[in-house]
Amino acid sequence: MNPEDLQLLVTRTMPYGKYKGRLIADLPGHYLNWFAREGFPKGEIGRLLALMQEIDHNGLSPLLAPLRGQTGAADT
Template sequence: MVDNREKLVELAYAKMPFGKYKGYYLVDIPEAYYLWFRQKGFPENKLGLQMQSMLEIKTNELEPLIRNVRKLYPKKV
């Protein structure tokens, strides 16, 4: 259970490291961008898995869940 929570917190704070949305939290990137990536192919790494997860979250309109995770678990500096 702790592992799932840690992954959710990590996803909530994940940022796009490249491209048009470089520096944006994944949750703040439009769904259309993820749909385009699904068509072209997600990266085959941790970021790709996070992007696929974010597409599922956005498809099911669960973005508030991710935003609440950031409120409940503030990033430690």
């Protein structure tokens, strides 16, 4: 994991699916767990979803709070 990945979790939005447009850090746990069971997509989005699932599963989501609102990577 790169430290920059944590910033991406609070700035990058889900590009498709039921939660399209929602920040990856704001995706519900059941959705992240579904990906964990069915398989994460390839590429950056899959890597970020896997990281967020691990953070959520371990109850560490509040650690992202200080990163919210900071400028960082562009939303894509």
